[in-house]
Amino acid sequence: MPRERAEHLPSELDQNTALAYAAAFVPRYDQYPLQLADGTYTAVKSTLHPDLVVAHLKGFITLGAYALSPENTASWVCIDADLSDQWDRLRHISTSLAKKEVPSYLEPSRRGGHLWLFLPPISGQDARRFGRQIATNFKLGKIEIYPKQEVLRTGPGSFVRLPLGKHRLTGRRYHFITPSGEPLAPTIREQIALLANPERVPNAYLEKVLSYAPKARDHSPTPAFKPAKPSRRGKWQRVAGTPSERIKAAISVHDFVRQYVELDAQGRGYCPFHDDEHKSFGVSEDGNYWNCFAGCGGGSIIDFWMKWRARQGENDSFKSTIKDLADRLLG
Ligand SMILES: [Zn+2]
Numbered sequence: 516m517p518r519e520r521a522e523h524l525p526s527e528l529d530q531n532t533a534l535a536y537a538a539a540f541v542p543r544y545d546q547y548p549l550q551l552a553d554g555t556y557t558a559v560k561s562t563l564h565p566d567l568v569v570a571h572l573k574g575f576i577t578l579g580a581y582a583l584s585p586e587n588t589a590s591w592v593c594i595d596a597d598l599s600d601q602w603d604r605l606r607h608i609s610t611s612l613a614k615k616e617v618p619s620y621l622e623p624s625r626r627g628g629h630l631w632l633f634l635p636p637i638s639g640q641d642a643r644r645f646g647r648q649i650a651t652n653f654k655l656g657k658i659e660i661y662p663k664q665e666v667l668r669t670g671p672g673s674f675v676r677l678p679l680g681k682h683r684l685t686g687r688r689y690h691f692i693t694p695s696g697e698p699l700a701p702t703i704r705e706q707i708a709l710l711a712n713p714e715r716v717p718n719a720y721l722e723k724v725l726s727y728a729p730k731a732r733d734h735s736p737t738p739a740f741k742p743a744k745p746s747r748r749g750k751w752q753r754v755a756g757t758p759s760e761r762i763k764a765a766i767s768v769h770d771f772v773r774q775y776v777e778l779d780a781q782g783r784g785y786c787p788f789h790d791d792e793h794k795s796f797g798v799s800e801d802g803n804y805w806n807c808f809a810g811c812g813g814g815s816i817i818d819f820w821m822k823w824r825a826r827q828g829e830n831d832s833f834k835s836t837i838k839d840l841a842d843r844l845l846g
Pocket of ligand 1 (some may be wrong): 786787788789791795796807808809810811812
């Protein structure tokens with residue numbers, strides 16, 4: 516049965532195949548996201564060696580793929596459905612696009628799944644314009660689109676789990692499927708070979724969509740940090756005390772965090788610290804704290820920034836975090 520055969524591990528996978536596969540997804544090799552046993556990711560600031568990609572495809576480790584290159588280009592758009600009805604829509608979209616001879620790739624996950632559209636390398640801005648316009652054309656409503664940033668400002672930006680690896684938390688490996696639900700290829704090895712040389716969205720279609728897609732607006736959930744308003748700065752200057760007390764007085768957790776995490780009107784958003792599908796992250800504007808209901812923790816601005824720095828692969832010690840926040844907030 517094809518579905519079972521697709522679960523077989525590719526034992527004889529070589530570095531060249533792994534590298535070709537990685538090249539389809541990975542825009543930079545100077546650092547990489549690594550999934551931990553609890554499903555969260557850490558940013559590893561060292562070279563993504565081919566052996567690591569082999570280990571990913573064999574299921575020993577699980578890597579993420581950053582969406583943007585250091586030059587802010589993208590060679591794919593990934594639409595992330597976290598609800599089963601959205602996933603059904605993505606399968607429908609894949610079918611519709613195929614009729615226009617526009618290739619796309621469906622990768623199911625635990626509940627929803629990803630629709631991958633490989634592009635000739637374009638700016639992150641145009642990649643997002645294209646992805647958003649596809650979502651609009653097919654009436655997808657609010658849905659996550661990677662790259663999440665148009666340009667990189669704080670760290671390497673958004674990433675998606677590199678497909679065909681094992682999810683560390685569920686232990687499952689998800690393979691690509693056709694819109695009708697059959698495996699895209701019978702074995703993982705054949706899937707790797709297919710994805711190592713993905714069919715890209717034709718230039719003519721890309722240009723057509725971009726010709727009517729709205730001009731870029733910055734929807735980035737991680738914009739450049741805006742300095743606290745003068746009134747707030749005036750406020751902290753009246754606050755005596757330790758640097759950490761002054762940092763907490765300089766800006767509310769809500770105002771700080773929303774510059775890094777897209778929050779809805781209820782102050783909820785997708786947790787930046789784990790592979791979140793359910794808006795587990797919340798900020799209480801009144802209570803002045805953040806919390807992840809999936810167990811990533813919670814607390815003050817300082818707790819948030821320590822975790823954020825850890826995720827970016829930066830020094831997450833209390834001392835370094837305080838110094839960084841003081842530079843940003845206390846000016
Ligand atoms: Zn979390």
